[in-house]
Amino acid sequence: MQGQAQQQAYDRGITIFSPDGRLYQVEYAREAVKRGTASIGVRTSDGVVLAVDKRIRSPLLEGTSVEKLHKADDHVGIASAGHVADARQLIDFARRRAQVNQIRYGEPVGVETLTKEVTDHIQQYTQVGGARPFGVALIVGGIDNGEPRLFETDPSGTPYEWKALAVGADRGEIQEYLEDNYDEDADLEGGIKLALEALASVNDGGLSPQGLGLATVDGESESYISLTDDEIEEYLVENDLLADETPEDADTEGESDDADE
Amino acid sequence: MQGQAQQQAYDRGITIFSPDGRLYQVEYAREAVKRGTASIGVRTSDGVVLAVDKRIRSPLLEGTSVEKLHKADDHVGIASAGHVADARQLIDFARRRAQVNQIRYGEPVGVETLTKEVTDHIQQYTQVGGARPFGVALIVGGIDNGEPRLFETDPSGTPYEWKALAVGADRGEIQEYLEDNYDEDADLEGGIKLALEALASVNDGGLSPQGLGLATVDGESESYISLTDDEIEEYLVENDLLADETPEDADTEGESDDADE
Amino acid sequence: MQGQAQQQAYDRGITIFSPDGRLYQVEYAREAVKRGTASIGVRTSDGVVLAVDKRIRSPLLEGTSVEKLHKADDHVGIASAGHVADARQLIDFARRRAQVNQIRYGEPVGVETLTKEVTDHIQQYTQVGGARPFGVALIVGGIDNGEPRLFETDPSGTPYEWKALAVGADRGEIQEYLEDNYDEDADLEGGIKLALEALASVNDGGLSPQGLGLATVDGESESYISLTDDEIEEYLVENDLLADETPEDADTEGESDDADE
Amino acid sequence: MQGQAQQQAYDRGITIFSPDGRLYQVEYAREAVKRGTASIGVRTSDGVVLAVDKRIRSPLLEGTSVEKLHKADDHVGIASAGHVADARQLIDFARRRAQVNQIRYGEPVGVETLTKEVTDHIQQYTQVGGARPFGVALIVGGIDNGEPRLFETDPSGTPYEWKALAVGADRGEIQEYLEDNYDEDADLEGGIKLALEALASVNDGGLSPQGLGLATVDGESESYISLTDDEIEEYLVENDLLADETPEDADTEGESDDADE
Amino acid sequence: MQGQAQQQAYDRGITIFSPDGRLYQVEYAREAVKRGTASIGVRTSDGVVLAVDKRIRSPLLEGTSVEKLHKADDHVGIASAGHVADARQLIDFARRRAQVNQIRYGEPVGVETLTKEVTDHIQQYTQVGGARPFGVALIVGGIDNGEPRLFETDPSGTPYEWKALAVGADRGEIQEYLEDNYDEDADLEGGIKLALEALASVNDGGLSPQGLGLATVDGESESYISLTDDEIEEYLVENDLLADETPEDADTEGESDDADE
Amino acid sequence: MQGQAQQQAYDRGITIFSPDGRLYQVEYAREAVKRGTASIGVRTSDGVVLAVDKRIRSPLLEGTSVEKLHKADDHVGIASAGHVADARQLIDFARRRAQVNQIRYGEPVGVETLTKEVTDHIQQYTQVGGARPFGVALIVGGIDNGEPRLFETDPSGTPYEWKALAVGADRGEIQEYLEDNYDEDADLEGGIKLALEALASVNDGGLSPQGLGLATVDGESESYISLTDDEIEEYLVENDLLADETPEDADTEGESDDADE
């Protein structure tokens, strides 16, 4: 809608409004999110599911070190998409806030409360000068008083609550898949199945355990559990989503969790 | 009146005056307000009504998490339009000021006092460098000594008192509807009817409870009450404003409460 | 005298001198004053009169909330023209200084002293970087040891004392009217008449009480008194200045007290 | 000597050197001084005389509020030319330094000492970033140990001592008049006559008391004395300099003490 | 994909997002890494190997002073590539953190913990204004509870864990060699052989001890050991990689560890 | 050697290096020095001589107030050339350092020590941002343990020791004269003669006492002595250098000690 030249006027120095009321630096940060591989969150009747796509650029890279799934507290997990180093800052912030809450009030922090503390922190970086916005989106999932809750934080610092959502590359397509197939009454098993199928919908040739991350927070134990490669493989086999072989790098150009490389 | 090139000269870095005495960053922030869906406030003989339009971009998004209605204090509600993350900052500011007032003076803060503390805070961001203005307008409604009061804060930091007003998208049309149909003697029920009709006047095909937010502060209880979807649906049925089905996203381009996406 | 391009060089960032020794940001702030509706001050033998023009853009807007008349202290009133939110900052500053004076010296602050504390504050914003000048002019009127005094503050931070003056839109025409008709021996009644006639001289079709503000500080009671709509109407009828109906918005383009909208 | 384009390169942000070793912001501040009406200082055998030209833009403006003559201490007066609001800052600074000196050393501050404290203060605004230079020149006159002394401060922060000098508009012509007619042996009466004649030399049609300011510090009383309009008129009559009527604004374009309007 | 002109818009002052969501300053810092000679890390079953290529621009330069291998703690070594002076800052930071950990918790810092403290430090320089990113990549190798671990830090502040990796000049080619020849079951001897062969794969004519650095941390002693020139020569002879003579400078243009010269 | 356009790139904001390793702001500050009239220092066998050229732009200006000769301590004098207000700052700095030394160590500060404290102070203004360099050169002359010493400080902050030197306007010509005529064995009388002749070599028509300043620090008394106009006249007569009449302003364009006017 607007030419390149005009946009350039708004992306130097401080984050300011464009004549049509937009914050370009925030919008560019959203592009940084899209450059990262997809992350998915699904809320089920008895818990939340977090699933992440991890493209491994070299067989010598340890897949576990591609950080897209994080335990924020015993009962809260966070999946991220976008600039990895920025995500680490927000995860650290969330963990500290969870600890402070535990110490101050003697009880676990609420998932919604935690999400909003994070988004308020993000907002500061879009209004006050001397720093750039965070180039990352988070999916925050956990249990609030026995209730599964699922939130999103975006680079503008706005919190949203979702039944199921995708962030990162191919968000549009995956979200569509989720909307078409989401079932509110499904349980964790069903949520895992939906998340994997949604990821598979944009990955021709199936999925491999090494290229995935999967975690759950169930309503009973209220505990964050990260699944092993073997457990993930079992789910893939069960749902007939297992790739014949490790996917090639060829078709992944432009998407990566190796920061913004 | 002025070309694009000249305007660009004034929107970098600090908020400064243009040769004709305007503050472009503040005007651009007003554009950010217009990018948000509409919010409406109506003062009635026995209370105030706040109604907000919420476009839900995905059926999987929890409508309740689109924050446009906020309880600032027991007797004060705030509806916002524009940049959601900015709104959260101002709401937090208002809540803290209300608490401070209660603690210091042992009584609830006046609605006018609270509004002006917020606008003075907003003004600082338009004069002192190192930050951008707030891209949000607020409607502050509540009860002062039994009297219903209704205020607006705009991005310049100016406070206004209104009988009824709209902010955000389609402000012009809705305000016109309000001017044509406002009745000073109407009670809360009448105020709710007016607010819903005004919203419907710019939404072809009727309204849906999920796409709306409705709250009141009545003069008797002096309490902020947020209506449930069922209660909203009742009002819509009663006034023959209920949409046949959930509105499509198609006709909502450019307006959103998902921040400035 | 100078082209647009050259002016642009001086209005970025800090307030600095142009080659011909002018401060453009200060001059642009004066334009912001002209964008506001007119305010008038008249000094009479027994007091001072402050009168303000308030254009109400909607019948639903409470005219009383368009702040152009302010009580700074028991014996001092201030009328403003220009950027409303900026005016509020200066009024707050003036009120605090008046209180500090009362507490420190046990007596009311002098009108001249108060004015100069305000102008010195304004000057700081024209010399030190990191902020823009105030886009507002004030008329400070009150009683010093029984003597009526009337001052102006402008965006450069210069104080002036006047017998009668106008600031804001149509300043030139109104000031001319005042010069032609001012009578040093007139009393408060005469001063009110002069102020209303001066305002009417630039408003075809007469004045309406809702569109005006009127206040006095008389030398006897040394008290700031704001007149009610009924009292204003009485004066308008008495002087044959009452409009037949509420003035339309049509002819007020470019002038507004709704900040710099 | 240099083109417009090149000059523009040096007047943004901080005060820096041009390739030929000049400080443009300081030179532009000197232009601001020239935009103000003239001020004159004359040192006589028994005191100093300060005379200032005040153009009154409206008959309703109180001439006494056009501040160009200031008492800095009992024995020191200051006349200013240029940006009025800036002058006020320097006068305040000088008064505080005079008080501090009195308190610390139990004796009046020396005129030279005081001048140099002011110029050192001015210099800071030409070297350290984040502020613009002062757009004003001061004439500091007083008695040091019985000796009349007369100093100038300019926007670069350089102090000069003079027998007689003019600053502000028409400096060149008036200074020439002073050089041609200065008599070292003249007394205060002679000094007043010289100052008025010098002012009259650039004002066709004579002078009016309302358009002038006159003050002396005599060596005997060592006291700053500001002359009344009647006393000034007496001097004008005596020296055949009284204008037939109040001078018109017509011929004063570009010179003003109403700040940089 | 983007022209030069557009890139220039993003590399001034603060590190900000480009319209496609990239951080150019971080990408340029990656170029600084590529300008440095290669460094290699190999994890083996019983320890980690660090090998670095050192181009010596003059026979009078002491090869030992070209700092590319650093002992961070008894059980942790770091190899660097890129801007040497920046590397020193990060090594110092890592050493201080290792000491603090020892003092606070009475045990050696974990290799992963240490790496992430360094990457979080690096991230700050990519988000907060007033400084540039670090132009260096580090390979952090050591023993965690008996387990060999090998990490990479890049200029964006992202941590990765590797089985074997190369950073700096010719990264692509060397990494390919490592991928083709890596054997998870190899021991330290095998790791040293792989590292030297990988380096030799991009150095025609063999390697010289003076142009290399080699260090190990074995799982048993958990101690960082830097090999002498004689020991390196032995390995080169053993693996038939010894150059006939000292390599000429001729073919090394553009790669250097002499900072960014 | 370089075009105007390119130079402009280096003279904004902070003092930075040009591609050929120069600091333009420092070089421009040297131009400011050349804009000032000449100052000369001569070291003799028994003391140092400081001589300064003072162009008086008006007969009403007190020549003594044109500050180019300063007593820094009992045994140290300083002559300056360039921006007068800047010189005052450095002289004040030198005086304070001299006092601090006396207080701390109970003995007079060394001339070399004092010079280097001044140059280190000057250097700070060429490296750290937020201020411009000093536009002045100083000649520091005095006695160190009975030895006459003569130093120069330039705008880069470099100290030099000289036998005899000139700074300011016509430096080249005067320095050449000094080189041709300097005699190491000359005493103070000879030094004064040389200094005056050197000044006269660039002033056609001779010198006048009012246009000069002369001071000595002799090795015996170790005291700074400023010569009176009568004493200077005696020297001029003795050396046949006295001008017939006061020099006209006509031939002095571009050189001035009235700051950078």
Next chain:
Amino acid sequence: MQGQAQQQAYDRGITIFSPDGRLYQVEYAREAVKRGTASIGVRTSDGVVLAVDKRIRSPLLEGTSVEKLHKADDHVGIASAGHVADARQLIDFARRRAQVNQIRYGEPVGVETLTKEVTDHIQQYTQVGGARPFGVALIVGGIDNGEPRLFETDPSGTPYEWKALAVGADRGEIQEYLEDNYDEDADLEGGIKLALEALASVNDGGLSPQGLGLATVDGESESYISLTDDEIEEYLVENDLLADETPEDADTEGESDDADE
């Protein structure tokens, strides 16, 4: 390789990376080093030799005041090339660090330790904003536990250890001479001979004692010794390097130790 226009983009304000990973401000600072006359360091079996070329622009300038050789501690000397005022800052820094070390640990600071404290200090000026890099290179020579050591610091903040090196003008040619003629077994006498011959290799017509500086730190006394002109002359005569007469300025254009003049 890159055009002028593009380079200009990287040399304003802060030191940042260019698209090819270079720090232009650091490279320009290296140019400032080349603008200074050459300095040489030679490590011998029993000590270190520092030799510097001093071009004296006037016979009246005291050669000893051209500071290129500095005693940093009893056992450490430093030779510099480039911006003289910057060198002084680093020398002062080194001296303070040496003293601090002596006080804290009761023993002389190591030459390598001292060098690295200096380079870390230099690095800060290349990464953090608000200042420019140091435009100077240092040769640090001394004795560590009886061992002669010789280091270089460059404007990027990288430390190097050398057997023999040159910095400043003609570095390339002199370094080549050193490489061709260096003998590791030579003693101090041989080192002095090499240094002088290397300097002579780029000075047609021989060397003069006044244009040179020579210092040694021998391994036995571990003391910095600066040679007198007579001693230098002896060495020149001995090695048949004495110039017939003082070298003319003519052939030295562009090289100078008079800062960046």
